[in-house]
Amino acid sequence: MGVSIAENLISVNERIKRAVRKAGRDTAEVTLIAVTKFVEPKQIKEAVAGGAHAFGENYVQEAKEKIEKIKDKSIKWHFIGALQKNKAKFAVEYFDMIHTLDSLELAKELDKRAKAPIDVLIQVNIAREKTKAGVDADGALKLARAISGLENLRLRGLMTIPPFFDNPEISRPYFVTLRRLAEHINKEHLPNVSMRDLSMGMSHDFEVAIEEGATMVRVGTAIFGPRKEKAGKRKQA
Numbered sequence: 001m002g003v004s005i006a007e008n009l010i011s012v013n014e015r016i017k018r019a020v021r022k023a024g025r026d027t028a029e030v031t032l033i034a035v036t037k038f039v040e041p042k043q044i045k046e047a048v049a050g051g052a053h054a055f056g057e058n059y060v061q062e063a064k065e066k067i068e069k070i071k072d073k074s075i076k077w078h079f080i081g082a083l084q085k086n087k088a089k090f091a092v093e094y095f096d097m098i099h100t101l102d103s104l105e106l107a108k109e110l111d112k113r114a115k116a117p118i119d120v121l122i123q124v125n126i127a128r129e130k131t132k133a134g135v136d137a138d139g140a141l142k143l144a145r146a147i148s149g150l151e152n153l154r155l156r157g158l159m160t161i162p163p164f165f166d167n168p169e170i171s172r173p174y175f176v177t178l179r180r181l182a183e184h185i186n187k188e189h190l191p192n193v194s195m196r197d198l199s200m201g202m203s204h205d206f207e208v209a210i211e212e213g214a215t216m217v218r219v220g221t222a223i224f225g226p227r228k229e230k231a232g233k234r235k236q237a
Helices: 005-023 041-049 060-070 085-094 104-113 137-147 168-186 206-211
Strands: 031-035 054-057 076-079 097-101 118-123 153-159 193-199 216-219
Touching: 005 031, 005 041, 005 206, 041 060, 054 060, 060 076, 060 085, 085 104, 097 104, 097 153, 104 118, 104 137, 104 153, 118 137, 137 153, 137 168, 153 168, 168 193, 168 206, 193 216, 206 216
Parallel strands: 031 054, 031 216, 054 076, 076 097, 097 118, 118 153, 153 193
Antiparallel strands: none
């Protein structure tokens, strides 16, 4: 028998606590988002039984099927993948927060489709990697100003995915940059904008992210183990 999901959750939460203590922060400041891309509903229920309450999905259609099957109102669902405008209607219906807002066009579509205010984060591509979505620092400020005027979007912070490094310490400058950008945007005192959340850090580097101010860490592999991509999923949004 391998290590169970519940045991993995205990391990991840212990790592979070150690990182929080090292940074002189409070554990209540950090939310663990269990990333469930390609994870079956049965495994998600195991994670819920193990104490997880926030889950991150990358594909709208896959998430929609799981959410309807699991039917657990206590779960908070976070959208953390690339979002196409034609999926905005479902995104605002099924998710509590969208982490990957990266254009004014998408923001306007979400605002139009939302029946009630929804929390969003701006995705920032700090390394300006061509393979990743997100705006640059200047674009984040401009987008924050624009979102401020939209009735149904509540901008709650920033999200980033730095380049992968075997040594997580190399990711630290990217996390520092995101935190400082959030501080800069906060100084604008924009209506309906609060930089309370920094979504950064994954299985291999979340301790460093927490030390630099992460309030949300997105952890999949360390909880559910390595996952193989399902055929046809890559084309979803």
